[in-house]
Amino acid sequence: MLKYALLGFLNYRPMSGYDLKQFMDQSTANFWHAKLSQIYITLKALEEDGLVTSSPVAQESRPDRRVYTITAQGQTDLTKWINTPEFEIAPSKEPFLLKLFFSAQLSKESLLAQLRIQRDLHQKQIDQYQTETADLIKQTTERAPHLLKDALLWNATRRSGEIIEEAIVRWLDETIEMINKEFSA
Amino acid sequence: MLKYALLGFLNYRPMSGYDLKQFMDQSTANFWHAKLSQIYITLKALEEDGLVTSSPVAQESRPDRRVYTITAQGQTDLTKWINTPEFEIAPSKEPFLLKLFFSAQLSKESLLAQLRIQRDLHQKQIDQYQTETADLIKQTTERAPHLLKDALLWNATRRSGEIIEEAIVRWLDETIEMINKEFSA
């Protein structure tokens, strides 16, 4: 899947592995992320498969960059993927829920403390979606008005994050209240 | 982390890898899952580390089972983990959001079709949380009343799923409406 994230970005314009990492960190990080080392490895594989080409670009007083460009074959592959609906919910792993599931031996106070930590974390995440993430999309659209259609979808993914995080905070509030009332000692 | 899922279940009672798989599939699957092959591998590692012990149990007309029991060291390790708060939100990977992010080239109808598929999937997930998952917790509590405290937490993880899935369905409805109104062609 990282493959398609990289092709998706390269379909906007050619760029280096380092650039791709920064774009991901700023836009898709909350639903798709990757380490630089893995990005370099995957780019190499994409080039071997003929989905991208690369060429080194010299720079003054900076290391050389290797700039990747999507090929026609790469675009075909990307379009095929975009046109294929997802028919299953991706199974997720949530360490906090796993821990909570087995936490009956915890004291009431420890349990509440852990729930409050989670509440803070998710509230901060909401704030980020509403400020930084929203601003970034706005700025990009102002600078590149031809990406208006794209921006609608970028904002839909942002809203997804915002709405889900709000639901999680509500759940944590409800759970804190429940523990307060019903959890003995 | 699978390590702690296994220790958590074995802390209720000794059981085999096969049993553990079934318990996971019925209870934690929505926030933690594993394949049988990986469970067997992890159990072996846990035994090498002295956190569980195992012994083969013969059966009539069924293959032998290897039953694992948590050790005192295993319980210490589990308790330590339960007492350690999670200070970060686990980064997730959501294939559908990644695809949506890059879907500006899709036709309006294809986009809407994909969103409707997702809506159906998540609505079914809500139903499952409200019926099967809720019933299972209820039944277990009736059969084992000493697990009432545990059941409060099991139900909290169930509610988490229910609330988040409801938020996702609301987001999909909102997004479908947005695409209908604002997405050209």
Place this chain on the structure above:
DNA sequence: TGATACATGTAAGGGGTTACATGATTTC
């Protein structure tokens, strides 16, 4: 002076999936 940004890459190891192997019993 030490950290951070820029820029690419390799090596080792962890965790996970898929496929394969075995073999009896039960269910459709």
Place this chain on the structure above:
DNA sequence: GAAATCATGTAACCCCTTACATGTATCA
């Protein structure tokens, strides 16, 4: 007669993380 259930395990492979290596320029 075929498929599913019970039951454990190995092998190959893939993806990912962490750590390491290299080297200049800028910023605090």
